[in-house]
Every structure is written in structure tokens, then in C-alpha cells.
Amino acid sequence: MTERTEPEIRILDTEAELREASALFRTAMVGLPAWPEVPDGTVDRYLESGRTWGAFLDGRLVGTVDATSGRLVLPGGARVPHAAVTHIGVLPTHTRRGVLSGLVRRQLRDARDRSEVVSTLRASEAVIYGRFGYGVASHSVALDVETRRATLRPDVPDSGPVRLLTYPDAWDVLAAIHSRHLPDRPGMIDRSEYWWNSRRWRADSLTDPMYVAVHGEPGEENGFVRYHPIDTQAWFTSRDRTVVVDDFFAPTPDAYVGLLRFLLGLDLVDCLRFVATPTDDPLPLLFHDARAVQVRSVSDETWLRILDLDRVLSARAYRGAGTVTLATTDRLLPENEGTFVISPSGAGRTSGSADLTVDVADLAAVLLGGTTWRRLAAAGRVRVHRSGAVDVADMLFAWPCAPFAGTSF
Numbered sequence: 244m245t246e247r248t249e250p251e252i253r254i255l256d257t258e259a260e261l262r263e264a265s266a267l268f269r270t271a272m273v274g275l276p277a278w279p280e281v282p283d284g285t286v287d288r289y290l291e292s293g294r295t296w297g298a299f300l301d302g303r304l305v306g307t308v309d310a311t312s313g314r315l316v317l318p319g320g321a322r323v324p325h326a327a328v329t330h331i332g333v334l335p336t337h338t339r340r341g342v343l344s345g346l347v348r349r350q351l352r353d354a355r356d357r358s359e360v361v362s363t364l365r366a367s368e369a370v371i372y373g374r375f376g377y378g379v380a381s382h383s384v385a386l387d388v389e390t391r392r393a394t395l396r397p398d399v400p401d402s403g404p405v406r407l408l409t410y411p412d413a414w415d416v417l418a419a420i421h422s423r424h425l426p427d428r429p430g431m432i433d434r435s436e437y438w439w440n441s442r443r444w445r446a447d448s449l450t451d452p453m454y455v456a457v458h459g460e461p462g463e464e465n466g467f468v469r470y471h472p473i474d475t476q477a478w479f480t481s482r483d484r485t486v487v488v489d490d491f492f493a494p495t496p497d498a499y500v501g502l503l504r505f506l507l508g509l510d511l512v513d514c515l516r517f518v519a520t521p522t523d524d525p526l527p528l529l530f531h532d533a534r535a536v537q538v539r540s541v542s543d544e545t546w547l548r549i550l551d552l553d554r555v556l557s558a559r560a561y562r563g564a565g566t567v568t569l570a571t572t573d574r575l576l577p578e579n580e581g582t583f584v585i586s587p588s589g590a591g592r593t594s595g596s597a598d599l600t601v602d603v604a605d606l607a608a609v610l611l612g613g614t615t616w617r618r619l620a621a622a623g624r625v626r627v628h629r630s631g632a633v634d635v636a637d638m639l640f641a642w643p644c645a646p647f648a649g650t651s652f
């Protein structure tokens with residue numbers, strides 16, 4: 244059995260340490276695509292200062308995790324302080340001896356001390372993060388559209404003008420559109436300057452073709468699409484020319500239809516591959532032939548950790564009628580344990596008895612309306628103390644639009 248020594252954990256703040264952490268993450272991930280080194284003196288453009296943690300054993304950096312600060316949208320539209328957690332890696336020579344556990348414990352405590360209400364991440368494997376109180380709060384669907392079958396219904400409404408932009412000037416326009424038009428869909432997160440700088444650095448280092456189009460009059464754009472072709476070696480002869488839609492940000496119906504019309508109008512393209520759409524995306528309903536759209540995959544998107552349960556329960560809105568009381572467990576942040584009463588008029592602590600007992604990871608899964616209490620109960624993930632309580636909880640927590648973040652990081 245591997246010997247367990249408590250690692251020394253601290254913030255990494257020099258350029259050399261941050262570069263080492265970045266290289267460590269890539270080594271841990273094994274198969275990430277090549278990404279050129281960022282120029283000397285620019286690491287602080289890609290990593291938020293004071294948010295990269297390192298774990299040391301015998302003086303050597305063996306694990307790392309970082310985060311950026313932002314906001315996440317809750318049901319009802321409240322935007323709460325949020326940590327976007329990423330770049331988690333432990334050297335393959337030092338796994339399964341508690342390095343990640345030490346890093347996550349420290350990071351969660353730090354994020355709570357910063358008054359952040361939730362943290363989220365994208366998981367490389369589904370077995371890692373549940374033990375730390377993360378639950379799957381949203382899913383993402385990858386879709387293929389067969390363009391020759393994809394005729395829009397005649398009553399699909401009009402849309403505004405679409406125009407192509409060129410890189411690198413487009414980046415600032417895209418960032419402005421995203422921050423001005425972030426919708427109220429639960430799970431949406433803002434994109435930090437670090438996120439945009441990383442995208443830009445990666446894209447600027449590639450020579451492959453990439454395009455961007457925006458919807459709306461100049462200065463009043465309200466949506467954009469970034470796309471690129473794949474398998475271009477065979478582009479002239481292929482019968483399956485595919486364009487990958489990397490980023491489809493269309494928060495209003497007119498932007499959605501305008502950008503879709505533009506993509507469908509591209510000559511030569513047999514397939515549009517949308518890499519990430521919400522589970523309730525309207526795409527198939529816009530076509531005469533709904534089977535023009537095929538689901539390629541459904542994946543977990545947002546893994547959410549509740550950092551401050553009192554604040555998150557009070558900040559989200561509830562629908563329906565009735566009252567339910569929840570008792571909560573939280574191994575890592577015991578401040579989140581207690582009994583809470585929830586009704587359409589809000590949530591707060593109570594000294595009353597509980598109808599349902601749930602762990603914070605399962606509560607995270609249901610928080611944005613992405614799954615139901617019924618489903619959790621059927622899987623034995625909720626203890627039910629009052630019959631009918633699951634139905635009431637489902638009416639209170641349900642939300643008309645599916646949660647989705649739409650931003651990978």
C-alpha cells in the first residue's frame with residue numbers, strides 16, 4: 244500500500260511555479276492537444292492571481308488545482324458568486340495517496356471564505372468528485388444536423404442581419420456580446436478575462452481555418468457563432484463535409500434563428516455538428532423533418548458544489564405550492580448541515596423536523612432543476628420521512644428551462 248504523507252499545500256504565485264503547475268496538469272491529463280507555451284511574463288493573463296493551489300511532497304510540486312471568480316445564474320435569475328474550478332492534476336507517480344483530497348479541501352474552504360456561494364467544474368471522470376460534495380447539475384447534448392434534410396418550417400420567424408468578423412478583432416466583440424446578453428437560464432456562467440485570453444491564445448496559435456459570425460446591427464449584436472471545418476484534407480471530394488459549431492451563443496429567438504439560417508446557408512457543408520446544446524434546445528422543432536437532427540451524445544456538463552447552503556437556498560426562486568423541510572449532510576463543510584424549510588416564498592433554517600434527508604452532493608444535482616427529487620429518491624439518494632414530500636419538493640424545485648452553462652473550461 245502507498246504510504247500517505249500529508250502534502251504541504253499553498254498558493255503558487257511566481258511565474259515559474261505557475262508554469263510548473265500548468266505542465267503538471269498536462270502530464271496528468273496525458274492526452275491533451277499540443278498547446279504552445281505562453282510568452283514569458285504573461286502567465287497572469289491566463290490564471291487569476293491567488294487562485295492556483297499547489298501540493299508539495301518532499302519539496303516537490305506533485306498536484307495542483309486552480310479557479311477563476313465569476314457568477315452563476317440560479318432559477319429565478321439571481322447571479323451568485325461562483326468559482327470555476329479547473330486544471331486539476333496529480334503527477335502519475337503520486338496518485339491515490341490523498342493529494343487531490345488535500346487540495347480540494349483547502350480550495351473549498353478558501354472559496355467559502357471568499358464568500359463564494361457555489362463552485363463548478365467539468366469532470367474528466369464521473370467517479371472523482373461526488374466524494375467532495377459535487378453533483379451533476381446540468382447536462383449537455385451534442386447534435387448533428389444533416390443539412391440536406393434541414394429545411395426550416397415556413398413559419399419560422401424572421402431574424403436580423405448576420406455578418407462575418409475576422410480574428411483577432413472579433414474576440415473583444417464576442418466577449419462584449421456574451422457579458423451584455425448572458426441569459427437567465429439556470430447554470431449560465433460568465434466568462435472571465437482569463438477564459439477569453441486562453442481561448443484567444445489557443446486559437447491564435449492554430450493555422451487551421453476558423454470563422455466567426457455575429458447577429459444584429461453593428462454595435463447592437465446579440466449573438467455569435469464560432470465554427471470550423473474538420474477533415475479538410477478530403478474537403479473537395481468528401482460526401483460528408485462537416486462543420487463543427489464550437490460556440491453557439493444565441494440567447495434570443497431572433498439571434499438563434501438568424502445564426503442558424505446563416506449556418507444552413509453555408510455552401511458545401513453536409514453536416515453541422517453542434518458540440519454543446521441544452522437538453523431542451525428547440526433545434527429539431529424548427530425543421531420540417533425533425534430527424535434532420537441526430538443526438539450524438541448526452542454528457543454531464545456542470546458538476547456543482549454548494550459552498551454556502553443558506554445563501555444558495557435563499558437566492559434561488561421556487562414555484563408551485565406547499566412546503567417541504569430538508570435535513571442536509573455535508574462532510575467537508577459542516578456549516579451547511581441543518582434543517583431548512585422551503586416554500587414558494589423562500590427558504591430558511593427551521594428547528595422543525597425534516598421531510599427529506601439529503602447529502603449536499605445530491606442537493607447540488609437538483610438545485611438548478613436539472614433532475615427531480617423523485618429520481619433521486621428512486622435511486623436511494625434521498626431519505627423520505629413524510630409521504631408526499633417528494634412531490635411537493637419537485638413542484639417547488641422544477642424550473643421551466645433546463646439548466647445549462649454553455650461554457651467549457
Ligand SMILES: CC(=O)SCCNC(=O)CCNC(=O)[C@H](O)C(C)(C)COP(=O)(O)OP(=O)(O)OC[C@H]1O[C@@H](n2cnc3c(N)ncnc32)[C@H](O)[C@@H]1OP(=O)(O)O
Pocket residue numbers: 271272306328329330331332333334337338339340341342343344345364365366367368370371374
Ligand atoms: C476539473 C478538472 O480539472 S477535471 C481533470 C481531473 N484530472 C485528471 O483526470 C488527470 C488525471 N488524474 C489525476 O491527476 C488524479 O488521478 C486525480 C486528480 C483525478 C486524483 O488525484 P489523487 O491524488 O489520486 O486523488 P486522492 O488520492 O485524493 O483520491 C481520493 C479518493 O478518490 C479516489 N479516486 C481519485 N481519482 C480517482 C479516479 N480517477 N478513479 C477512481 N477513483 C479515484 C481515490 O481512490 C480515493 O478514494 P479513497 O478516499 O476511498 O481512498
